[in-house]
Amino acid sequence: MTTTHRPFVLDPLFRSIGVLSGVGPKYLKLYEKLLGGTKLLDLLFHKPVQMVIRHPVPDVAHANFGETVIVKVTIDKHTLPPRRSQPYHIRARDVTGFIDLVFFNAQGKWIEAQFPLNKEVTICGKIEDFRGQKQIIHPEPIEDASKDANEIIYPLTAGLTTKPLRKAIHAALDQAPALPEWLDDTQKALQKWPDWKTSITELHNPKTPKDLEPSTRARIRLAYDELLANQLTLAIVRMKQKKLNGRIFPVNGKLRQKLMKSLPWQLTPYQTEVLDEIDEDMASKNRMLRLLQGDVGSGKTIVAALAMMNAIDSGAQAAFMAPTEILARQHAETLRPHLESIGIHFVTLTGRDKGKIKQEILDDISSGKAKIVIGTHALFQEGVEFADLGLAVIDEQHRFGVHQRLQLSGKGKGVDILVMTATPIPRTLALTAYGDMDISRITGKPPGRKPVDTRLLPQDQVEDMIQRLGDQIKKGVRIYWVCPLVEESEILDLAAAEERYLILQQLFGDKVGLIHGRMKPKDKDDVMGKFSRGEISILVATTVIEVGVNVPEATVMIIEHAERFGLAQLHQLRGRVGRGGDQSYCFLVYAAPLGETAKERLKTLRSTEDGFIIAEKDLELRGSGEVLGTKQSGLENFRLADVAAHGDLLLSARQDAVLFLYKDPDLESPRGQALRTLLYLFERDQAISYLRSG
Ligand code: ADP
Numbered sequence: 001m002t003t004t005h006r007p008f009v010l011d012p013l014f015r016s017i018g019v020l021s022g023v024g025p026k027y028l029k030l031y032e033k034l035l036g037g038t039k040l041l042d043l044l045f046h047k048p049v050q051m052v053i054r055h056p057v058p059d060v061a062h063a064n065f066g067e068t069v070i071v072k073v074t075i076d077k078h079t080l081p082p083r084r085s086q087p088y089h090i091r092a093r094d095v096t097g098f099i100d101l102v103f104f105n106a107q108g109k110w111i112e113a114q115f116p117l118n119k120e121v122t123i124c125g126k127i128e129d130f131r132g133q134k135q136i137i138h139p140e141p142i143e144d145a146s147k148d149a150n151e152i153i154y155p156l157t158a159g160l161t162t163k164p165l166r167k168a169i170h171a172a173l174d175q176a177p178a179l180p181e182w183l184d185d186t187q188k189a190l191q192k193w194p195d196w197k198t199s200i201t202e203l204h205n206p207k208t209p210k211d212l213e214p215s216t217r218a219r220i221r222l223a224y225d226e227l228l229a230n231q232l233t234l235a236i237v238r239m240k241q242k243k244l245n246g247r248i249f250p251v252n253g254k255l256r257q258k259l260m261k262s263l264p265w266q267l268t269p270y271q272t273e274v275l276d277e278i279d280e281d282m283a284s285k286n287r288m289l290r291l292l293q294g295d296v297g298s299g300k301t302i303v304a305a306l307a308m309m310n311a312i313d314s315g316a317q318a319a320f321m322a323p324t325e326i327l328a329r330q331h332a333e334t335l336r337p338h339l340e341s342i343g344i345h346f347v348t349l350t351g352r353d354k355g356k357i358k359q360e361i362l363d364d365i366s367s368g369k370a371k372i373v374i375g376t377h378a379l380f381q382e383g384v385e386f387a388d389l390g391l392a393v394i395d396e397q398h399r400f401g402v403h404q405r406l407q408l409s410g411k412g413k414g415v416d417i418l419v420m421t422a423t424p425i426p427r428t429l430a431l432t433a434y435g436d437m438d439i440s441r442i443t444g445k446p447p448g449r450k451p452v453d454t455r456l457l458p459q460d461q462v463e464d465m466i467q468r469l470g471d472q473i474k475k476g477v478r479i480y481w482v483c484p485l486v487e488e489s490e491i492l493d494l495a496a497a498e499e500r501y502l503i504l505q506q507l508f509g510d511k512v513g514l515i516h517g518r519m520k521p522k523d524k525d526d527v528m529g530k531f532s533r534g535e536i537s538i539l540v541a542t543t544v545i546e547v548g549v550n551v552p553e554a555t556v557m558i559i560e561h562a563e564r565f566g567l568a569q570l571h572q573l574r575g576r577v578g579r580g581g582d583q584s585y586c587f588l589v590y591a592a593p594l595g596e597t598a599k600e601r602l603k604t605l606r607s608t609e610d611g612f613i614i615a616e617k618d619l620e621l622r623g624s625g626e627v628l629g630t631k632q633s634g635l636e637n638f639r640l641a642d643v644a645a646h647g648d649l650l651l652s653a654r655q656d657a658v659l660f661l662y663k664d665p666d667l668e669s670p671r672g673q674a675l676r677t678l679l680y681l682f683e684r685d686q687a688i689s690y691l692r693s694g
């Protein structure tokens with residue numbers, strides 16, 4: 001029998017952290033904040049990051065400055081602070097010398113109980129040098145020195161300290177079951193990988209700092225598990241999607257040729273190459289599941305339009321979906337002249353369309369009168385019926401996930417899917433997010449683009465720059481002014497932008513506009529419209545604005561606190577300018593002094609405009625977890641694997657998943673059953689439901 005629910009063996013791992021003794025509702029909240037979940041499993045997946053070696057020393061004389069020591073002392077004297085704001089001091093001694101123990105904001109009662117006068121106590125802490133005198137700030141009283149050997153440090157959150165966290169993790173470990181083995185026997189034996197329970201236990205019990213590196217057997221096995229779950233899910237999605245046969249669309253039909261002829265320029269070789277790949281997919285009986293990667297302005301949209309012609313030439317419809325309202329409308333405006341000139345009826349549909357207007361649009365879609373539908377998520381809501389959807393183009397800017405792609409393809413039988421993304425992703429990351437798709441890349445830009453002149457500018461020169469803007473504005477130059485995220489808070493973020501807006505407004509009056517993510521779509525459109533028509537010269541924006549906006553006349557991009565942005569993000573922002581024929585500029589305003597990584601980032605940005613090179617560098621500099629702001633991006637957020645370090649594992653997990661599914665597509669063999677357990681372990685219940693469907 002096959003498992004269609006979460007196997008019972010996993011139950012202990014899915015219990016709430018609240019079942020542990022000492023974890024009440026308040027702590028549970030903290031755990032949720034720290035771990036992003038409240039299951040015992042979330043605790044187990046919380047990796048230690050550092051290890052402090054504790055040196056047991058025979059006496060105070062052997063306790064060296066800078067070392068974390070364990071030493072037995074006698075409590076000599078308590079000195080209460082004269083004021084609460086001052087520290088509490090204890091003098092500890094042995095025959096070889098003294099150590100001053102210092103406590104801030106300490107509870108007197110607790111201290112007196114833990115460090116009783118004239119008694120011997122074993123303490124642990126780092127020996128600091130206070131004017132030549134040994135001191136420990138917040139020493140830890142130790143009961144059993146052999147048990148508390150080295151201190152293992154975990155990422156924490158305010159209100160949650162190491163000790164209770166470690167205790168909870170070890171309690172969770174005690175409850176962890178042995179799991180059926182889902183790895184291939186031969187591979188496991190060759191690599192000498194431990195089983196799951198041993199690995200997770202070793203993860204939390206490092207003996208030396210080396211055990212914390214991503215290259216230990218336990219770490220590698222755990223990372224492999226996670227990557228395998230990821231790749232297996234994608235392979236299942238792909239298998240199911242491919243099972244729906246695609247349609248055979250003859251390519252290069254009438255409308256396609258007409259559109260091609262109407263273009264005022266030639267396709268670049270890169271565009272031609274990817275269009276050939278798309279044509280081949282569409283013409284074959286296999287479904288197209290293709291990702292088109294290419295920098296902002298590399299000319300993806302027109303490639304997509306040409307692909308849509310294949311569907312329309314066969315009497316089918318095409319949908320073009322954008323992540324936001326602004327972008328949907330912008331795509332519609334970009335495509336309008338092309339489509340109208342060859343007489344193609346298209347409609348737009350976004351969440352804003354209501355009532356009678358919406359009904360008319362829906363009727364056009366269901367009758368087949370609309371050949372192309374451009375819109376937002378609204379396109380795959382219920383009530384939207386296509387007469388005959390043949391191709392779905394999804395411009396996703398990282399916001400749609402696998403599930404949403406599946407939803408859309410449910411709108412028609414065997415719909416061909418073309419996903420476009422303007423954020424170049426390193427190859428390894430692309431596999432984790434889009435491993436269910438074939439990948440095409442446009443690596444160059446249309447001819448005639450001048451490189452954006454990119455300059456670094458220290459914050460204290462901003463005033464001077466503002467003075468010079470006046471002349472530029474008179475000349476009609478259009479400027480984006482981006483204010484950064486402040487500690488990931490949209491509200492503070494907004495405050496910074498509003499402040500900048502007010503300052504600029506005082507100087508340049510109504511030539512200045514403000515746009516941010518909390519504005520109503522209509523107000524955003526209004527501001528964008530004004531900027532686009534040149535009624536506004538400076539557009540102050542938070543990063544939450546849609547980065548896809550296209551105002552070819554804009555030639556200056558100013559980014560404040562550029563050091564706080566990731567490389568990919570800076571690259572995206574810079575891509576807003578340099579879209580017309582005029583020389584464009586990008587000013588990276590930074591607060592000195594710059595850290596090493598920030599320096600490297602800004603230098604990279606100055607040295608190249610190739611998004612793929614920048615993406616690889618970003619991965620190298622930041623590690624996979626942070627690339628592209630993974631949280632918002634819809635990219636995988638791995639907990640055990642580190643794609644920067646485990647890239648080769650990813651490739652082997654991919655191969656493993658694909659080969660295995662080929663042999664056992666329903667995951668029914670013993671290993672197949674164990675792999676189901678793996679999928680449930682990583683909460684890929686969805687993958688199992690895909691298995692069952694169709
Ligand atoms: P993307 O969708 O990749 O951001 P677009 O398709 O919007 O890029 O193209 C950016 C600009 O380049 C558009 O104004 C488009 O008309 C123009 N363009 C596209 N392809 C070419 C080409 N082969 N030669 C010249 N200009 C082009």
Ligand code: MG
Nearest residue numbers: 297299300301
């Ligand atoms: Mg575009």
